Amino acid sequence: PALEKQFEAFRVQLEESGSLKDRIRAVAMDIDSAARLMHSCLLLVHQSRPLPEVLDKAKAQIGLIKDHYSRLAEILHECSGQYYRYHGDWRSETQTVVSLLALMHWLETGNLLMHDETGEKLGLNNSEFGLDIEDYLIGVCFMSNELPRYVVNQVTAGDYDCPRKVLKFLIDLNASFRMLNLRNDFLRKKFDSLKYDLRRVEEVYYDVKIRGLSSSGDPMEDEG
């Protein structure tokens, strides 16, 4: 009886947390779908389609994704204090979304999308349901992985100034990451990949520069 009562209570609680998990996974899969669509739009950037065309289609997904996150926030509101209990169920999707938003932002502005800006775009900026810093950083690394390919294709399309701009961006980003003492193994690995991206872009910049194709600005200085 005491035993039975206890396990009856467990049954209820486990079922609750199980169905919560199901609902979270369902939203995470919606985020994943929207992110895939966004990614597939953004891939057109490698074919040197005009930026507005590329970005407009991708941007159309942002609103949707934000809605998904607000649904997620509601679900997690039910179990306050347990954000990190279920975090693993949507974190990889969030990392992907961060990487896509950061890429779009860079394409538009040439700057890094900041942590709070990202949170704002996704409605992840209040204290209860925020954007985990490691997820943000991993997303930024994912974004940098796309850049060497972008640079190569832009040069092929005749944009010789692109390597310099990307190089400047990656040097700054790399220096910033160096400030961190990374313990998270996954993040550390991703940062290693960022270093390779930098190296690859340096090589492309070299190829362009040595052939006198690049305007001769210094990547470390903003032309003004």
Place this chain on the structure above:
Amino acid sequence: PALEKQFEAFRVQLEESGSLKDRIRAVAMDIDSAARLMHSCLLLVHQSRPLPEVLDKAKAQIGLIKDHYSRLAEILHECSGQYYRYHGDWRSETQTVVSLLALMHWLETGNLLMHDETGEKLGLNNSEFGLDIEDYLIGVCFMSNELPRYVVNQVTAGDYDCPRKVLKFLIDLNASFRMLNLRNDFLRKKFDSLKYDLRRVEEVYYDVKIRGLSSSGDPMEDEG
């Protein structure tokens, strides 16, 4: 500068959470040591040493372990709402502790140590820093894994009534677990192992019974 400021902030936060993690791991290792000692004492039960001798030494560790948990609680108090962020860093130690306490309790009373009783013994019974249900359940399964060996050694030492008692306990426990709809894969696997324990104890009971060694009580009814 904006970039630098952001990463400087990240640096601080990552270092904080890193050192928190270190402190948690240090406590977890203390818990582990105490649990090992406790386990060492309890193992004498398999050599049929008198219960009081076995239990008294083991009990001496409980207070120590409780102290460790209160240190853990203090650390986690610093970062409220992040219990589950660091949960993975001490959960396996907690499961071991649960299993040892439950074994001691069963040896003394023949009953299952309840979730709230366990929490109380460890000071894990307030809402902010409690004993996770799954950890408790896994601990109970670990405890059951010790019983077939116990039964075999007791019979060898001439205690022919032991199998009936253990069998009754495992039948009840098994029925209780059956009420749960387990989604957690690890827990499910552990429950499978509990079924094997039950089966082994049934066989020992059979061995004793068919040889007329057992007093003829029915394991499903308490002899009064």
Place this chain on the structure above:
Amino acid sequence: PALEKQFEAFRVQLEESGSLKDRIRAVAMDIDSAARLMHSCLLLVHQSRPLPEVLDKAKAQIGLIKDHYSRLAEILHECSGQYYRYHGDWRSETQTVVSLLALMHWLETGNLLMHDETGEKLGLNNSEFGLDIEDYLIGVCFMSNELPRYVVNQVTAGDYDCPRKVLKFLIDLNASFRMLNLRNDFLRKKFDSLKYDLRRVEEVYYDVKIRGLSSSGDPMEDEG
């Protein structure tokens, strides 16, 4: 455009088959739940409850399960010829169901539930939506895995004739399985386990026999 159109068509088809899969999984989980309930009832057989009590409750699930299979049949009717495309999504549940039905049938009649009888009970007997023979055979092996435990518990409860009956059944079953040529696959492994079940039941039969507890019939002949 042609390319895009084709992939668009693929996406539609794959999404359809994905949702089909989801529906199939949902039914399979219903079957699983019902089978778990049935199993829970049948487990009482190990505690020597009277057969009618055990079986009546279990039988109540058969109708439900049959309904689930007819829903499954309808779903698969939509995509005729693709039975085996989705087979993996419900086959392990079907194997469990077969094992439970076969156990019930054996408890009632002492005979093996045949493939076509099983199909009939589940509404799996038409050519379009039938019971896969390998699933049936695996189910039968699973059923045999339950018998050593049953025999041990029956003897403990004082039913000394049980080992002889089970032994006869397993000897016949073993001889039948030996007619098959198997590959090195799951079924062969299960058949190996059947041989160990047979061995264990023989041991119990022997234990009972040497103590003069068994009525002295020959397991190879039904007493009339």
Place this chain on the structure above:
Amino acid sequence: PALEKQFEAFRVQLEESGSLKDRIRAVAMDIDSAARLMHSCLLLVHQSRPLPEVLDKAKAQIGLIKDHYSRLAEILHECSGQYYRYHGDWRSETQTVVSLLALMHWLETGNLLMHDETGEKLGLNNSEFGLDIEDYLIGVCFMSNELPRYVVNQVTAGDYDCPRKVLKFLIDLNASFRMLNLRNDFLRKKFDSLKYDLRRVEEVYYDVKIRGLSSSGDPMEDEG
């Protein structure tokens, strides 16, 4: 020139250490061969051949192995202080040899072959070229892995007192290992295997005891 001179010096040193390694590996392989022969003799113990017959053939190898170790010692004498530089090249062979010697000793005396006794048998007992403690301990665990099989086969051959003796030995050994705080992962794993050996022997002892086949001594007390 400076560069060349330096690398010329390196070439000489690397070649020296390379040829040293080759010579060490050659001796290690000789040890391995002798150990294999010894092992294959000792395997006859499972067929319950008379001990003297089993042991005499095996013992014949000890002298040979000792000679190999003295050759090893000579080689390592050439590069004093570098024992541990090359230790990895013969340690697994040494562990095997320890396990075989310990098994032979136990078969003869029922006691554990001590670390210094082992060193003496192998000529590994001086301070410069000794027997590494971890190698000794791992060897002891390997030896224990052979015992469950031995016990089973001895009982089959009618020696019902064997399980009790082995059990006593393993209980003592297990208690001794518990005193150590093992950090070496490999050794820890091997100690886990020793625990399984103990458990298996307990089961065999149980099988014998419950059938009244064992003389009723207590494994924890030496019959006097």
Place this chain on the structure above:
Amino acid sequence: PALEKQFEAFRVQLEESGSLKDRIRAVAMDIDSAARLMHSCLLLVHQSRPLPEVLDKAKAQIGLIKDHYSRLAEILHECSGQYYRYHGDWRSETQTVVSLLALMHWLETGNLLMHDETGEKLGLNNSEFGLDIEDYLIGVCFMSNELPRYVVNQVTAGDYDCPRKVLKFLIDLNASFRMLNLRNDFLRKKFDSLKYDLRRVEEVYYDVKIRGLSSSGDPMEDEG
């Protein structure tokens, strides 16, 4: 008792060697931190910052690192003859340090930092606690891995004479390594990577030369 005494002795020894290992690891981590800082400074060389600026900051760490090594030497002094037992616990850090020192030296002098010079800088030049030759060689290879990137970035920044100088250095280094008959697999692999570095630098030199950007010196002869 003999058993107990032996294992008690083991316990003490294992604990001693365990705590030694911990102390060594702690120093190794300090070396690692200092090396990271040094590396961070040196990386600015790729952005063509003035050499003195780059080197001065980096040099500041050398003293610190030397102190760490003297602490290490003290620890290892306690267990003479066991240098290679614990060598694995600090060797990868040492290789990194060698690579950084060698890079700094090359930037300043255009020459390879010799083995004894490196040992001197680190206080690793006495017979008891020296710099392992293989660690030195691996460190040199690591250093060469940095050079292709350096050359590319220097050319981009307009220093067209750099490839010739680096090429000369790598040709000599490569020829020196060729003298060795490498058996150590890791070192062999690293030497392969050195060959790739050489090849890449040849290509950059080619790029510069064919465009008439290089002063026409022969890489194999020192212009003087």
Place this chain on the structure above:
Amino acid sequence: PALEKQFEAFRVQLEESGSLKDRIRAVAMDIDSAARLMHSCLLLVHQSRPLPEVLDKAKAQIGLIKDHYSRLAEILHECSGQYYRYHGDWRSETQTVVSLLALMHWLETGNLLMHDETGEKLGLNNSEFGLDIEDYLIGVCFMSNELPRYVVNQVTAGDYDCPRKVLKFLIDLNASFRMLNLRNDFLRKKFDSLKYDLRRVEEVYYDVKIRGLSSSGDPMEDEG
């Protein structure tokens, strides 16, 4: 006894084939050493040393290598029909030798060294102990891998006609390889790398051409 006798015979046979293997490996290592020396000499070609100087030293090894192969042939003569049993023990060395001979031949004549010519140089041209065709083809690919580096260094040294000659050779070789139907194996991978070598040489040819540095011959026709 029959069993023992058979296994005794096996042991003898396997020991024989083991020692055969050892002798083969010893010869293979001699071949490897000679090939390394040859390679070392040939590498000077990248530093634009005069051909006769480069080739004469390299050629000196051919006789030695041929002798090694005749020793190999003798060893394999002892176990006729088992060429391919031990083939794996010297094939990679043979591939290297083929690549070096082919490179020397090309440097001298501008033509591909044919399979039978290679066999002849090595004494591998009789039916019992021949040169495996796949080894030959792989060796040819290895040789082509050296050519881009050669071309780059030759141009750097002012030999502007080299790219045209190498290009012609690789175009023919590529066309020839395309006649083969390969499996997805090592050879196919190597052939893929040949295509990249061709591409790289084309680029250099182009670089030279657009600068008017090349005599304007068509790479597809030998100027005569």
Place this chain on the structure above:
Amino acid sequence: MATETETSLKDAFGKYADFLNNLNEKRERIVKASRDITINSKKVIFQVHRINKYNKDEVLEKAEKDLSAVTNQYVSRLVKELQGCDFWKLRRAYSPGVQEYVEAATLCKFCKSGTLLNLDEMNATLLPLSDPSEEPLQINILDYLLGLADLTGELMRLAIGRISDGEIEYAEKICKFVREIHRELTLVVPLMDDSHDMKTKMEVMLQSVMKIENACFSVHVRGSEYIPMLGSSDQSYPLMGVPNIDP
């Protein structure tokens, strides 16, 4: 009655035994047919790679002839073996062959017309091989997509070869085509039944795409250098390699 049960058991298991024997033997025959399809499809692929600037029509004609020989000799055997069968049950036995066949057929089609051979078109060519009274074997969407994923590796090899032959535009056409397939597949992969294989293939595919892109980049930057350096004695766009020299 005892013997009755026994014989009924025996009868039943006799039937099961026959069933399993037949199934295994059929599976075995299908595996063999699949291996034949694989080896011969690979030959078609190698034939296509023999293309150069001047022999295109001739080489492709032979490739197509070889391909239809594969269809008529080996695929038809598979079709016959699977007549009216559940194609999904034995899919693992023939899937490798079919994938290689898809790879060969789509490669031929692309070289001929620059377009993707559709699954429907492929399946249409299989119809005549079947007995009209039975349900015809059709290549399923999964095997088709898996074959397509491998196709991109062959297209990468083709592109490298085309650049060597100076056919830059051809290489660029391949680049576009492969990029398009990669982009479309990224949306399709997560929907596939068992997407594990496909995920690793996607990574290889991205590598292939980037290899082509890098080759195009390389041609481009070299080509861009041409005009400023030399003026233009030669009016044509400076393609690489042999092309600007008549044979």
Place this chain on the structure above:
Amino acid sequence: MATETETSLKDAFGKYADFLNNLNEKRERIVKASRDITINSKKVIFQVHRINKYNKDEVLEKAEKDLSAVTNQYVSRLVKELQGCDFWKLRRAYSPGVQEYVEAATLCKFCKSGTLLNLDEMNATLLPLSDPSEEPLQINILDYLLGLADLTGELMRLAIGRISDGEIEYAEKICKFVREIHRELTLVVPLMDDSHDMKTKMEVMLQSVMKIENACFSVHVRGSEYIPMLGSSDQSYPLMGVPNIDP
């Protein structure tokens, strides 16, 4: 002269192409033959497992008939394919089939006579399949030993079955035989060319040995309990299961 080189290149690579094509096709045919040998050898093994206390001769006779059918129909095809070939070059293509064949043949022989079928004896049966003018295919020692390693798994199954049938002594005979093979193999394994496969097989083999030993142990301790408990109304040694009851 240019064209001369070209044609000589073409001729040479034409020869290489033919060589590789022939080799691949032969390899393919051998793989198929090997698969046939495997599937049919497995059938022989299952036939042997149909043995019981009463049908021994009949079952083994059929097994041997089946085995010689495998030899004459399938192994002979392999032999023909490999006539005068270097048996080692294509070993990987036929090794699985030969191993399974060794497993089947040695199993039959053990059941018939309780002894190990020697490699020489096996190879003698292959001789008549060869054209006497060519070098005959002989099973190599490695494939034989690998097949033997698998044999112990089947013997373990056989032993469990024999105990169920009350044939304890038969089981003990198997136990001794398997132990002996295991012990001999421990000395042979380190000498084998590529002993990696064999090492994992050795672990499985030790498991099999111990399964048989445990079964024998179990029979023994139960049997030992018999006499003290009941006296002896039945004089025979109390074997397990059915045996002490006449059919």
